[in-house]
Amino acid sequence: MSTILKPENIELNQTLSSKEEAIRYVGGILHSEGYVSEDYIDSMLEREEVTSTYMGNYVAIPHGTENAKKSVLETGLSVVTVPEGVDFGDGNIVKLLIGIAGKGDEHLEILSQIALVCSEEENIQKILDAQTKDEVISLFSEVN
Structure with missing residues (x-):
């Protein structure tokens, strides 16, 4: 995990006002750190239209569609915490976003x-x- 989850990929205590903004934010980290080309972010939004990436327990795991594989340059993760939460629809509040x-x-x-x-x-x-x-990196590293 330590090679794909680096401090540069993590943003703590963010305030995001919408599901789209949240997905663009985690996708933007993946793009700016060189894991994906910019069009991958649109495919993350596409994926969300097909099926929600909300997983329960305040967690969403936005990722691209199957067709977006060509936009992935390198395997990577982005982690964003949103303590105030962001509404992912149907009353689902997300406080932890993990872009893949x-x-x-x-x-x-x-x-x-x-x-x-x-x-x-x-x-x-x-x-x-x-x-x-x-602290975030060590929590994810403990599962190896």
């Missing part, structure tokens, strides 16, 4: 690691309470 870009099938392994961390509500709270980016 995976080369080939690498995203499946990443998703399973994220699922392990996020299946525990106390881990989600620890991420939301994190004061440093290193």
